[in-house]
Amino acid sequence: MTKHVVLVGMMGAGKSSVGRRVAARLVWPFSDSDAVVEARYGRTVAAIWRDDGEEAFRVMETDALREALEDPTPSVIAAAGGTVLDAKNRKAMQEADAVVIWLRADPDTLAGRVRHGDHRPLLDDDAATTLKRLNDERLELYTEVADAVIDVDDLDLDEAVARVLAEVEAHG
Numbered sequence: 001m002t003k004h005v006v007l008v009g010m011m012g013a014g015k016s017s018v019g020r021r022v023a024a025r026l027v028w029p030f031s032d033s034d035a036v037v038e039a040r041y042g043r044t045v046a047a048i049w050r051d052d053g054e055e056a057f058r059v060m061e062t063d064a065l066r067e068a069l070e071d072p073t074p075s076v077i078a079a080a081g082g083t084v085l086d087a088k089n090r091k092a093m094q095e096a097d098a099v100v101i102w103l104r105a106d107p108d109t110l111a112g113r114v115r116h117g118d119h120r121p122l123l124d125d126d127a128a129t130t131l132k133r134l135n136d137e138r139l140e141l142y143t144e145v146a147d148a149v150i151d152v153d154d155l156d157l158d159e160a161v162a163r164v165l166a167e168v169e170a171h172g
């Protein structure tokens with residue numbers, strides 16, 4: 001097993017919490033594109049979004065994703081929900097030495113699970129409606145990049161971690 005593990009999917013799917021545990025089990029580094037951007041610029045995603053705009057944020061998250069994918073040391077990467085919007089990012093994920101796993105969940109599940117933190121300005125208003133709309137817009141994009149899909153609606157954290165590890169093994 002020498003490939004990066006990239007977790008994709010909507011806000012609230014569990015990419016960061018699952019990814020952190022998968023990395024611990026593999027004893028691999030873990031990176032989260034939102035956290036990388038926030039650390040690099042010393043501002044929250046919400047502040048960047050407010051002050052510089054979404055477009056500027058998308059460039060920053062693209063850089064964070066690309067750097068993680070290009071790192072020769074295998075790692076677990078939680079790719080923020082919007083990284084798939086850019087065709088160049090989708091191509092980079094597909095061409096990288098990586099297994100891309102989509103944590104798929106129904107919008108109702110996402111709305112029930114998602115925490116509205118400082119890194120989710122899109123959920124400022126009606127989170128459930130926004131999640132449904134974004135999910136509809138992005139389904140095709142997650143499908144395009146995914147080597148494997150895990151339906152997490154009925155899985156708890158430990159079960160989701162076990163399923164990811166099984167996919168990593170299968171695609172290793």
Ligand code: S3P
Pocket residue numbers: 009010011012015016034045079080081082083119120121122
């Ligand atoms: C976004 C997802 C968020 C964060 C930003 C925008 C999106 O990351 O990058 O709020 O467009 O789906 P998570 O998927 O880690 O919550």
